[in-house]
Amino acid sequence: MTQKTKSSLRTSNLVNSIQPSGIRKFFDLASSMENIISLGVGEPDFITPWGVREACISSLERGYTSYTANAGMIELRIEIANYMKKQFQLEYDPKEQIIVTVGASEALDIALRSIVDPGDEVIVVEPTFVSYAPLVTLAGGNPVSVGTTAETNFRLTPRQLKEAITDRTKAIMLSFPNNPTGSTMSLNELKEIAKIVEEHDLIVLSDEIYAEMTYDGKHASIANIDEMKDRTVIISGFSKAFAMTGWRLGFVTGPSDIISAMLKIHQYSMMCASTMAQHAALEALQTGMEDVKKMVQSYKQRRNYFVKSFEEIGLPCHVPGGAFYAFPSIKNTGFTSEEFAEKLLLAERVAVVPGHVFGAGGEGHIRCSYATSLENLKEAVARIDRFLVSFR
């Protein structure tokens, strides 16, 4: 028996059934090149505010290095409850309805594992963050992808949702403001979705990690709709709003029964989120909101700049209402998004992420993150322009 056959037998059928992230291939190619301008980074270009970093250092100096409660420090959960109430008018009981998690990623994982039985279908609204469908599979469920399109500004329509629902549908995963499209959904649009969700008795997993980065109007959560709050799990965290990606600190809020099920998984698999990161997060909520405001204003200005510049060079792009991504269409170039991204990288050394890696509806688009300096954006637009002109 060769080593290769043996090792393929050693890993489970379930894990063998999922593919590694499509982003990997691009990462390897881009990493091997020098002097590239990267529009491929899915995280803030700000460093965590100094006050927050300093609070973490201070917690270490004072010796806070032991475990916290499984659900996270109660002080932090109380601050999270205050934050959710103040920012989004949503009330949660810090003792029973909030868990501090290891990034929003863990929250997504344990939320799915808490509600999915083998064979259950979970509707994944795409294009979206790369982990959703694989996490559904790993939880024993079947992901059902629904691809939104540029025609509806990448918003989910009630009709698309209705068509995807079957007797086995258990839940729907929403993510607005969206990575990679930057799309947002208004409260009225969410109300249309909510009617169908209620009619079919579904659970909503709403990833609102980009909620603070909403530029035109105010962020609306589907949980803001009365009948929805008891069937919605909100997944959020500190990574994007407070520029804390590397701290791996997220949180989840939702109805007590689902939260307590999630807590069971969390306590056995994680014990608790990192204590020093929790101390930093506490400081972030208590004193960091001014920093958030400044960072959000800066993203908005760069969004405006970026989208208008795309317009000028004739790259069709809907106006993204949130997050820090533009998702222009490259359909009229005749290339697939992967071809386009690869050629652009090799010819002009600009790294973008091909849209197809984000699932249905992503093909024909490229994700360009504007979480980089204005100088980089300027140079990137000039290079993309040159690239487009070269084969027109």
Place this chain on the structure above:
Amino acid sequence: MEEKHREILQLLEENARIPVETLAKMVDLPVAEIEAIIKKLEEKKVIVGYSTVIDWSKIVETETVTATIDVKVTPKRGVGFDDVAERIYRFPEVRALYLMSGAYDLSVVIEGKTMNEVARFVSDKLSTIDSVISTTTHFQLKKYKHDGVVFSDGEGDHRIVITP
């Protein structure tokens, strides 16, 4: 509109050389309107001037010494501190002047070519002004941060090139 003005001012404060075309895109207003707003803000002296932050220590021939001088003065009836302040800030050597609360009254920032030059200014010009009671001179040894700008080279972008 007030909000847009504030936004324009903040962007200019960060980088006075930002092209109007870039500003126009960022704050979502036409170029002509941005130009009109800036002109108005200049006329109203909201924008008082444009200057460049320079690390002179990197230009050996033009190296300067800077000192902050705490000055105690007797305010004059009717004009308070303004009269003596004016007498002080008229000297071109004075880079900045602030009225302070606390142990002394005026904080004077002086720039000169040598320590001697600054010392002479203090003894000959500043201390001899009638209302000045006392001066305490502090020489700056190193500039770490000035007007919000850090003078050391940053660490750059630590992020990996592509992340989901």
